[in-house]
Amino acid sequence: MNSGALANLGGVALLALPGLGLAELFPALSRLSFPRRIGYAYLLGVVAVGGTLFAASHLFGAPLHRPAIVAAAGVPAAWGLAARVVWRRRRSGGSPPRLVLTPARPTHRWRLLAALAVTGIGLICLGPLIAAVSTPLTDWDGRMTWTPLAAYLHHAGTVDAPVLQDVRWWVMHPRYPPLLPLAQVAVQETFGAGVDDQDFRALYVGILVALLLIIQDGARRAAGSVAAILATLCACLPPFLLYGEGGATSAYSDLALAGFYGGALVLLLLAQPGLSTWLAAGCLLAGAVLTKNEGTPLAVVALLLAAARLLRRLRRRDAGARAATPLGWLAAAAGPVLAAAALLASWRTAIPNRDDEDYFAGLHLGDLLRGAFTRLPVIVPEILRWTFRWSHWLGFWVIVFAVLIVGRRALRRPFVRRLLLAALAPAAIGWAAYAVSANLGDIVRETWPRFLLQGLAPSSIVFACALGQMLRRLSRRTEPRSVQPYGT
Amino acid sequence: MRSRWPPRVVFGMLVVYLAIAFSLGLYNTAIRLRAAVGTLGLPTPALRARIFGREYTEALEQIRRAIPEDQPYLLTYQDDVKTILPVRFDLLPRCAIVRRPPEWRAVERDCWTPQVRWLVVAVGDGRAPLLVGHPPKVPAGCPPAPWMRPQ
DSSP states (O other): OGGGHHHHHHHHHHHHHHHHHHHHHOHHHHTSOHHHHHHHHHHHHHHHHHHHHHHHHHHHOOOSSHHHHHHHHHHHHHHHHHHHHHHHHHTTTOOOOOOOOOOSOOOHHHHHHHHHHHHHHHHHHHHHHHHHHHSOOOOHHIIIIIHHHHHHHHHHTSSSOHHHHOTTSOOSSTTSOOHHHHHHHHHHHHTTOOTTOOTTHHHHHHHHHHHHHHHHHHHHHHHOHHHHHHHHHHHTOOHHHHHSTTSTTSOOSHHHHHHHHHHHHIIIIISOOOHHHHHHHHHHHHHHHTTOTTHHHHHHHHHHHHHHHHHHHHHHSOHHHHTHHHHHHHHHHHHHHHHHHHHHHHHHTTSOOOSOOOTTTTOOHHHHHHHHHHTHHHHHHHHHHHHSOHHHHTTHHHHHHHHHHHTGGGGGSHHHHHHHHHHHHHHHHHHHHHHHOSOHHHHHHHHHHHHHHHTHHHHHHHHHHHHHHHHHHHTTOOSOOSOOOTTO | OOOSHHHHHHHHHHHHHHHHHHHHHHHHHHHHHHHHHHTTTOOHHHHHHHHHOHHHHHHHHHHHHHSOTTOOEEEEESSOGGGHHHHHHHTTTSOEEEOOTTGGGOGGGSSSGGGOOEEEEEOSTTSOOEEEEOOOOOOTTOOOOGGGSOO
8 A cells, every 4th residue: 555655646636637627717716726726626627537437438438448537637637728828828927817805914923823724734634644545445335335336347447337237246336426436447547556556545535625625715705714714624623524434534425525515505605606607516516416326416406506596696686687697607507417417317227226225216205204204203313413423523513503503693694594505405315314214223323424524515614604703703893804705 | 782701602612622623633643644654665465464364365365366357256144244345345346246145055046146156255354255166057048147158
């Protein structure tokens, strides 16, 4: 594993470079400073490489070998580089204007505190990185579902691997979305990994860092710099996020789903709306759809919340004449989601399902509603137990709830309410699954912390808003210092 | 004017949380760093043996040598079904057909099972899995399985 440390870091670069290239094509991202852009870029890189391999292999029969991977990673990277060069020439040597959201000039003391916090977050994230590149994979779902899927696709050289398509082979969850396994394949194939070399491990640590950068960016847009850095620091500390079954040292897809969902929410609900911004958000939501089964309902929730934001904007302005443009934005966000859902559905048609819980197969709405209420006495204690479990969260959710109570005035703002709904969406999916699953205790234990993780970005941004409110109360200031997000 | 005590109390909780969680985070980073330094330069097989046990990894290596990557195997277990998971993972990308303990003997159940040369038995966490081989045959009335056809 030690010799694979460089290959692991190379794997991160393999995904980050095309993502940075793609980010150059979206003005909403290219105008951000590098630390704020790289989180989105990395996730876009995962979508670009994994999604391109998926489409090329399934639709055109392209083998999952180096030429296809080089093309999937190289084209967006080169494209973005060319766009940057052209942009610089047009601006006669100047770089694209950077987006400045905090008008107040940071004080020396604040800069020092921010530097300390960023160093601290870096030191915390170093732990999972070291663990990932120096020890073999030992988690449950990573070895049961996600990495075996990657190994089968890699060995067959196609996403339509025969082992998936014959019911006699033992494959757990053969119809699970394959984006992260394909990203694994890209890294393993590019660096010629041997049978026990797990060069894909740092890929997941990269996703953790991207998620934290997105939380920081979203919280900064919503609540200002001080609350943002504190919220990010709080969010990076729970051990579940770092070392748990679903965290950065595992090969679960929940962390990636949290990143895609969170990144799209920031762009849809907090950034200045526009075609390129919402297209970028749509690409991230497409990543969510191709990452986990929950990705599709979460993408729908994100789009509905974005539509609610648009409706509010339209009501405030002279709506009639301008309705066409927001509809175009919405279409830009929904287009990649629909394309991803169609690709996934097409791929699944040849794969018979087996060894899968499939909670919602043959489910009636009546059963769901009845179960959701009659099982409350069992579900609620289990959920509370796993929400406040010390070994997983170290009291993170206690602090979140306490701050939300004290800073509840922040929840009056419409964009905070939309983010709160977005944060509750993964929990609602979990609740629905618990309402119909047979083995409730086990399923809550195994999945609830991961549902909390999936909603971590919007939860943390709402937390930052309440924290900002609380800090203002402490400092006796009544007027919010943070910048109101665009058009909320 | 609203009391400032609730935010003060919560801010105090936040500071305590950051102090405890950050210290534990740094401690976790330090122990990972120490463990990584301790295994620096160790070849992958030795590292795997240290983590999963020598008995298990040596048996796995023998099974890997016996079963080519394009050949399937039957996988079963002695007591606990969960023990097949690490074995299947370590034998990837070979394809597995899982049979519960009484089932694997019923070779006439389907067309594929008798055509599989190898049976792997997972016997427990960290314990060496067993490999059993028998000559494969195409049952009467069955077509040759994909791996039995000449390439």
